[in-house]
Amino acid sequence: MVITDAKFVKSSSTLQECPSPNKPEYAFIGRSNVGKSSLLNMLCQRKNLAKTSGTPGKTRLINHYLINNQWYFVDLPGYGYAKLSKKERLKFTNLINDYLLHRSNLVSLFVLVDSRHPPMEQDLDFINNLGKNGIPFSIVFTKTDKLKPMQLENNTLVYKKRLLQDWAEIPQLFFTSVITQKGRDEILQFIEKLNKQ
Template sequence: MIRKAEFVVSNTNPAKCPKADRAEIAFIGRSNVGKSSLINMLTGVKELAKTSQKPGKTQLINHFMIDNRWYMVDLPGYGFAKVSKDKKEKWEVMISEYLTKRSNLCGVFVLIDSRLEPQKIDLEFLHWCGDQGVPFALVFTKADKLSKSQTDKNVKGFLGKMEDIFGEIPDHFVTSSEKSTGKDELTSFIEELVAEYESENTN
């Protein structure tokens, strides 16, 4: 359980992120997938990550300190249509540099909209993560928006694509920020990642 969460810094340069001296968990997903709502739900702080109906609101790397112990990172959403090509390319450089060079990054949660059939942009991003050795797990969001059977069908379809690409099904969670579905399971998994990092990196 997360007891304390506070904003630390926002920036566009991975080199200026806080010192990599503690475990770090990042969240990323397509624009408007419900990332800010999920972060607020996990931390119990309503306005920690700014929610917005306008896709592409998060365009910075945002660091939050959790329980004075580890960092939670809110990354910009990918695939927002209304940004210039130049901005999109800068985003890609920033994110790929962060995800591949941040030494204390021990988990990346890729958010997938459970209301939709598998989207090409999500599959391509996950393929890239696999190629680069980025450790990821899937978080299916907005599970309260459709019937359970339809949500299950969409989740199963996406996991089938993952098995096709990677030969196995990654760790995954089905969540609803409005109903706090999946909060305990996701928090426990994060706790395990942080503890594992700490046990491997304490002198």
């Protein structure tokens, strides 16, 4: 798949504010600072399409990007950012849940996890809730360029073993790096296949 056009459409603070659900959507979520915005920019080959920041918790709204005038990438707020107040965390949790449970045109969710870290309970709980609610998703390992190949292989093995404690089979996995462009073709091919179904 070739992305010829990618443009920011709008930021929404509620599900009701989102664009009309008349085009397929592929959403990205993960812990704060896992690299969602950077991955979106890499996939679209646009340096500043999605605003990136070294400050966790920067994405606080649902951001829609129209791709090739045919479908959307959606950048969701990160979860697990400890410096937010309890009230703000609850607001984000409700916003994310509302989107995931009620967005009729959501085709698939990409859950981003940092490839350098062992499985985190927050990620695993989130993934298990997706399963309970029947939300289609895949797991995207980010920042793979920061690891040596053997380290990445070992970390992936640990993750797979942990997932198999809760899942009968392992969800689709992608391995990405915004530096080397690793994983870009695989994710776009995956989306292209889903768009044709």
